Amino acid sequence: MIDKVIIAEDQESANLSVQKTMEELRIAHSDYVYYCDDALNKIQAAKLKGQPYDLLITDLYFEDDGTHQAIAGGFDLIRSAREIQPGIRVLVFSGETRPATIDMLFKNYEIDAFVRKARHDVKELKSAFDALSKGQPYYPRALAQLVKQSNTYEFTEFDISIIRLISQGYQQKQIAEYLRQHSIKPSSLSTVEKRLNQIREELGFSKNEQLVLFCKETGIL
């Protein structure tokens, strides 16, 4: 079912472990690369040759080592790969823990499987592979719980803008002005105040410092 795989992972040790796992799973053909650009090129070439990959296994975050890359990270890679070959299945293998991000990968990037780099990740890789072979998606064990735990409040783009500006040292008066200059719809000081008040209350916080920390921890910032 799945017998041609490409692995994009910059971390040498992780890359080797995935390779080894593929061997153990007796995958006929697996390629491994350390840069997103290389991955995309191989996907492109394989498709043209009429021997496309069945599965892309990729990390999310790639380190910039100076060599210029058109595609910076896993997110872009998934998008670009699907543009070339819409049917390719995608397994994300990453240390990402934030439920919001993982959830987003399934919803917005329509990935087929997610395996976290954690205690039993090799076993999970195999389980995920089995599921994919049967045409099923593979969700991380604890995702359902995690989403419940965190997703207390849905941030809008507007909310995030305000919080980002605050975390950059803007005072609320300046934020209002900023919004006005960038012609973002509600832009009064009063609105900014109210919005922050509402968000804080929603999350049970009393100060903006808590809010900023929360946003950092959940990956919103």
Place this chain on the structure above:
Amino acid sequence: MIDKVIIAEDQESANLSVQKTMEELRIAHSDYVYYCDDALNKIQAAKLKGQPYDLLITDLYFEDDGTHQAIAGGFDLIRSAREIQPGIRVLVFSGETRPATIDMLFKNYEIDAFVRKARHDVKELKSAFDALSKGQPYYPRALAQLVKQSNTYEFTEFDISIIRLISQGYQQKQIAEYLRQHSIKPSSLSTVEKRLNQIREELGFSKNEQLVLFCKETGIL
């Protein structure tokens, strides 16, 4: 020189890669465990048998999977291992990027080598191993630069207490009271205000929100 090694790493894929690397380096005897407690027990037992380990390779952060552990993370493990066997050499293998933390490992925990889980980590493991075999420490390539970049301000325990309380939603008046109740030496509102002012100025910040974010990013919080 080094022919008995113990590896403590909870992430299965990373553990396997280190194992494989040890094989390639032709280490006579290497053990690998997934929990800190197991590592410490083995170190203890090996010492009693008169066949102590030469090197401990450990991660920093271990995931809590429910099974109760006396030793939670790599930091404690290093401390405890050195109590049992002061001469044991320590190589930390972790994804940690914050220079302050890495620096601290060498200074306060007196580790002998640090290898970051990153692009060429396997090659780096081998280099580190060579260095250790010759009795030399192994510093990550870019540490010197990184320390310069970040270490703009030295936080005291007192500073961190204040910032932590702020990030938990305390207001400055309440922080003064908290300090008084815990009989921490300077405890007036005025001192809290001044300290924060000083820290902000030192780092070029205008608001506490920036400060909280900065502390989170650099690992102080």
Place this chain on the structure above:
DNA sequence: TAGGTCGTTACGGTTAGCCGTAAGAAAAAC
């Protein structure tokens, strides 16, 4: 068109935070 709702804005009172100054206490120097 009139009436209603909802979102946005303006204003004002209260509180918390910011910042300078000066008095007081503790530690260090002489």
Place this chain on the structure above:
DNA sequence: GTTTTTCTTACGGCTAACCGTAACGACCTA
């Protein structure tokens, strides 16, 4: 022991932030 320095604290003016209220406008409905 006294002086000097440093640290801590107290006070007050000022600004920003907080929060309630009410007015205004847009949009939908009847």
